[in-house]
Amino acid sequence: MLIRLVYTSRTLDILTPAALESILASSRKNNPLNGITGVLCTNGSVFLQMLEGGRKEVNETYNRIAKDPRHQDVQLLHFSEVTERKFAGWSMGKVSFDRINMAILLKHSARPVLDPYSVSGAVSVALLEDLMATANVGS
Numbered sequence: 369m370l371i372r373l374v375y376t377s378r379t380l381d382i383l384t385p386a387a388l389e390s391i392l393a394s395s396r397k398n399n400p401l402n403g404i405t406g407v408l409c410t411n412g413s414v415f416l417q418m419l420e421g422g423r424k425e426v427n428e429t430y431n432r433i434a435k436d437p438r439h440q441d442v443q444l445l446h447f448s449e450v451t452e453r454k455f456a457g458w459s460m461g462k463v464s465f466d467r468i469n470m471a472i473l474l475k476h477s478a479r480p481v482l483d484p485y486s487v488s489g490a491v492s493v494a495l496l497e498d499l500m501a502t503a504n505v506g507s
């Protein structure tokens with residue numbers, strides 16, 4: 369059974385590129401072993417991450433991430449059983465919001481800012497889908 373989970377969190381301080389790369393490196397090491405795929409978005413102060421995979425593996429990975437001291441205010445936004453993955457090609461894709469077209473943010477929210485705390489989980493899922501469709505997901 370496949371599960372899709374989306375959560376948001378806040379960085380402790382301004383996120384350095386090295387700190388982000390270290391998070392992505394451990395994701396890309398662990399996720400293939402666990403059959404997890406997904407995407408991690410950040411604007412330097414907020415994270416928005418989607419995890420896809422088996423229910424047990426997604427739960428274990430999310431519980432591990434939620435305890436990570438490199439972020440805070442972890443809030444679960446969306447959890448659903450799915451029949452297929454959206455990000456099958458990514459062990460953990462990266463989206464940096466400083467390069468994002470403001471129009472994509474405005475399509476889904478009142479202001480052109482990344483604030484998953486203030487929108488529904490469905491809106492965050494739709495935003496992630498649009499980012500993939502417009503080739504904003506990188507490695």
Ligand SMILES: Cc1cc2nc3c(=O)[nH]c(=O)nc-3n(C[C@H](O)[C@H](O)[C@H](O)COP(=O)(O)O)c2cc1C
Pocket residue numbers: 391394395396397398399408415417429432433434436438439460
């Ligand atoms: C925002 C954020 C996202 C993360 N995403 C993942 C992930 O997708 N997969 C993963 O294994 N670890 C992820 N981590 C790291 C885990 O919290 C944890 O440090 C890591 O899995 C420990 O494994 P390691 O000792 O092999 O690096 C993330 C951490 C943060 C702060």
